[in-house]
Every structure is written in structure tokens, then in C-alpha cells.
Amino acid sequence: MFWYVHGIGGWGWLAMSAGMIFFWAAIIALGVLLYRALARPGGSSDRADDRPLEPAPERILAERFARGDIDEDEYHRRLTVLVKTTGGVPRPGRQ
Structure with a gap:
């Protein structure tokens, strides 16, 4: 019943914790980059209107x-x- 007597040890817990932190950091960074790309005040460079960026x-x-x-x-x-x-x-x- 208890065949797996040797747990994963200290380094295993450290690796899992670091992996979890890196995973969530990557998810948050992806969300922030996606938000910044979509919520850009000037819009994308492929603008549909022909208004100049500078005043005439x-x-x-x-x-x-x-x-x-x-x-x-x-x-x-x-x-x-x-x-x-x-x-x-x-x-x-x-x-």
C-alpha cells in the first residue's frame, strides 16, 4: 500500500515552487502585453482613417x-x- 516511501525531497519542492511562479509570471506578462497591445491610445499603425498624426x-x-x-x-x-x-x-x- 505504501510503495512510494521516498517523497520528492527538498529539491523537488523547490523546483515545483519555482515552476509554478514562472508559470504564473508568464501568464500575467502575456495578459499585460495583450492588454497594452489592444488598449493602445493611438490604435494600431494600420489605421483605417487618413487623418495625419501631426496637425496640418x-x-x-x-x-x-x-x-x-x-x-x-x-x-x-x-x-x-x-x-x-x-x-x-x-x-x-x-x-
Whole structure:
């Protein structure tokens, strides 16, 4: 009935304890990495929308004009230069 008289000994208990700690650490690390990948504030790099990550130059210029950093003449002059160099037209709502 008691054929297994020699238990696993001290090193066996140590190995099992270390194994259990490593197992749960790996599970927790996997959960944290998965959470960080899915809850990223900027989303993934394969964004469906085409919004730029940086504000448009026209928007920066409009903000400087609104703050009073530049006057109206300078605003229109710089906006004209932006339109000529980028080859586009200023977008409505961005002036």
C-alpha cells in the first residue's frame, strides 16, 4: 500500500515552487502585453482613417493667428506660400 516511501525531497519542492511562479509570471506578462497591445491610445499603425498624426500646417498657422502671434497680413502671406509649395488649396474650416 505504501510503495512510494521516498517523497520528492527538498529539491523537488523547490523546483515545483519555482515552476509554478514562472508559470504564473508568464501568464500575467502575456495578459499585460495583450492588454497594452489592444488598449493602445493611438490604435494600431494600420489605421483605417487618413487623418495625419501631426496637425496640418494650415491648422498650425490658424492657431498662431488666433493666439495673436502673427497679424492678418502675415497670416494670408504665409497661407499663400503654403498653398503654392504644397500644390493644394486651403481646406475649408482649416483657415
